Amino acid sequence: MTETSPTTGPLFPRDRFWHPPAYTPGYKTSMTRAPSRPLVATSSTLSEETGPAFGRDMLGERDNNLILNFTGQPAIGERIIVHGRVLDQSGRPVPNVLIEIWQANAGGRYRHQKDGYLAPLDPNFGGCGRTISDDQGRYEFLTVRPGAYPWPNGTNDWRPMHIHFSVFGSGFGQRLITQMYFEGDPLIPRCPIVRTIPSQEAIDSLVAPLDMNGGIPMDALAYKFDIVLRGRRQTMFENRLEGL
Amino acid sequence: MVQKLDNLMESPSQTAGPYVHIGCTPNFLGNAGIYPVDLGASAIREGAKGEIITITGHVRDGSGMIMRDAMIESWQPDAEGLFPSANETRGKADPNVLGWCRFAADFDSGDWTLRTVKPGPVPHIQGMMAPHISLWIVARGINIGLQTRIYFEDEAEANARCPILNRIEHRARVNTLLAKKTGDGTYRFDIVLQGEDETVFFDL
Numbered sequence: 001m002t003e004t005s006p007t008t009g010p011l012f013p014r015d016r017f018w019h020p021p022a023y024t025p026g027y028k029t030s031m032t033r034a035p036s037r038p039l040v041a042t043s044s045t046l047s048e049e050t051g052p053a054f055g056r057d058m059l060g061e062r063d064n065n066l067i068l069n070f071t072g073q074p075a076i077g078e079r080i081i082v083h084g085r086v087l088d089q090s091g092r093p094v095p096n097v098l099i100e101i102w103q104a105n106a107g108g109r110y111r112h113q114k115d116g117y118l119a120p121l122d123p124n125f126g127g128c129g130r131t132i133s134d135d136q137g138r139y140e141f142l143t144v145r146p147g148a149y150p151w152p153n154g155t156n157d158w159r160p161m162h163i164h165f166s167v168f169g170s171g172f173g174q175r176l177i178t179q180m181y182f183e184g185d186p187l188i189p190r191c192p193i194v195r196t197i198p199s200q201e202a203i204d205s206l207v208a209p210l211d212m213n214g215g216i217p218m219d220a221l222a223y224k225f226d227i228v229l230r231g232r233r234q235t236m237f238e239n240r241l242e243g244l
Numbered sequence: 245m246v247q248k249l250d251n252l253m254e255s256p257s258q259t260a261g262p263y264v265h266i267g268c269t270p271n272f273l274g275n276a277g278i279y280p281v282d283l284g285a286s287a288i289r290e291g292a293k294g295e296i297i298t299i300t301g302h303v304r305d306g307s308g309m310i311m312r313d314a315m316i317e318s319w320q321p322d323a324e325g326l327f328p329s330a331n332e333t334r335g336k337a338d339p340n341v342l343g344w345c346r347f348a349a350d351f352d353s354g355d356w357t358l359r360t361v362k363p364g365p366v367p368h369i370q371g372m373m374a375p376h377i378s379l380w381i382v383a384r385g386i387n388i389g390l391q392t393r394i395y396f397e398d399e400a401e402a403n404a405r406c407p408i409l410n411r412i413e414h415r416a417r418v419n420t421l422l423a424k425k426t427g428d429g430t431y432r433f434d435i436v437l438q439g440e441d442e443t444v445f446f447d448l
């Protein structure tokens with residue numbers, strides 16, 4: 001049996017130099033939505049170390065099949081499998097956690113009242129899916145490759161193809177929303193949202209490689225996307241007030 | 245050279261963007277038919293023990309604009325301070341308290357509402373944390389989810405002893421974390437992302 005991520009214990013502190021800072025002028029909306037005062041930082045407490053749990057019984061049969069889950073008729077686009085594992089920072093699988101995704105359709109259009117892009121809606125594509133990681137931390141989705149789309153920021157900014165990911169851990173302090181990008185997309189290095197991430201190494205960790213062995217011949221290509229959540233400290237020494 | 249640590253780096257955060265509702269609250273958005281109900285539609289079930297309260301507020305950005313695209317998640321214990329979590333080791337929480345709730349700002353008014361039970365105090369190695377509800381806020385323009393907490397202005401004694409509130413050096417700012425009583429069982433809690441009365445955000 002694989003050793004899985006512990007569900008109790010203090011969370012590893014977040015590395016704030018690895019994540020995008022709040023204030024990133026290249027992504028204009030962040031300028032008025034970034035706190036200007038320092039975050040109040042201290043070790044995690046029970047409020048962050050505990051969190052909601054979701055059972056598989058809440059999942060519908062097609063929840064992780066975005067090609068069919070809206071109307072039952074297939075969505076238009078290039079069929080892809082997106083699969084991977086949820087791990088913690090110690091490299092251990094994180095089982096039984098909820099993963100939700102949302103994305104534009106094959107033409108780059110979202111099913112949202114605020115999206116006015118001229119690419120058409122696909123009547124059979126809703127654009128969201130969810131699943132729960134298995135006992136090895138694995139998950140998979142069947143979807144269509146989302147199109148790139150333009151957005152108002154600079155005069156000609158385009159989002160690379162991407163899938164939005166929302167992931168739960170065993171503690172509320174592990175809560176994470178991020179985006180998956182596709183290997184080889186020339187729009188990745190040009191995207192102001194990608195570039196809110198300070199290092200190339202961190203950016204690379206959000207780019208899913210094409211996985212020829214993970215796909216289905218004559219049916220779907222696959223991309224592999226692993227997600228790493230905050231780890232938990234496991235020490236033989238209890239945290240004591242006096243420090244000794 | 246030294247030995248290598250085998251820690252992995254956390255996946256870097258990216259903004260939830262303007263379309264977070266598609267994935268997280270599709271029914272609220274009007275995209276019905278995929279999930280029977282939105283997840284986290286309520287923090288409690290009928291019969292939850294304790295004082296039932298309603299907290300309303302909005303999220304304002306640094307230009308004073310009320311954000312109509314914010315999505316918030318809350319997490320809290322029951323009235324006794326026990327979390328309805330698989331990893332709560334101190335006892336069994338009230339089965340009618342779900343603890344976690346997800347709510348979006350109204351597309352027209354920008355107001356959000358959380359109906360829940362007033363949480364109990366929770367232990368910390370440095371004493372008791374005053375009753376509080378943890379919040380996690382995402383929206384377009386927010387690169388990494390913002391963590392804050394709702395405390396209650398009518399819990400002055402517990403607040404004064406709370407080890408987390410006591411970490412806030414600029415004492416006047418504690419006020420930004422206090423929900424203001426507006427009536428019997430109702431509170432107001434406005435969140436300001438940036439500027440003069442900026443809410444205290446945590447890195448916990």
Ligand SMILES: [Fe+3]
Nearest residue numbers: 159162164261
């Ligand atoms: Fe997007």
